[in-house]
Amino acid sequence: MMEIRVTGKNISVTEGMQDHLQEKLSKLDRYSPKLVESHVVLEKQKYIFRAEITLLAKHLRAYGEGRSKENIYTAIDQAYVRIEKQLKKFREKVKSHYKEHGEDAVAPKIRVAQKIRQEESGPETLAPEKGTIVRTKEFAAKPMSPDEACLQMGLLDKPFLVFMNASTQKVNVIYKRDDGKYGLIEPA
16 A cells, blocks of 8 residues: 655645545556555645646656646546556556566666767857746655666656666766667766
């Protein structure tokens, strides 16, 4: 049974909302039985309801966001659908990998760091721009290998992923390059 943490911003979390979340999120066990915890943020901004669901599993971090003008339940359902799609995609990737490499394989292996070092040309120089921070987001960086991070990037619709490298215990960033390959940024 996974732990579900619910936070409300400008909205009080009712028992009905918690029951709805429990009902929805308990259905996700069929896609990945090793779900550890989920953090749900329910928010009301003027006339828009917003729901963010972050789901943590052994080899997976899934994120879904939903917005609705009608009610918070519609926003929760939209976020749930996004999470469900990510879990289905992850399950299919793992299944196809098992078929290719046999049952001893755990996750697809992608060699990132060596390829990046070989392909990197000289550094580009850019003129610094004056800007302002418009959004700040906090999250717990899950320890994982660069190979697992590549697998996560395949599931996310984001251009990069910040994670804690399990072997070096340092924060790393993996990003998708224009040529479709992945890049890894490691601190010196």
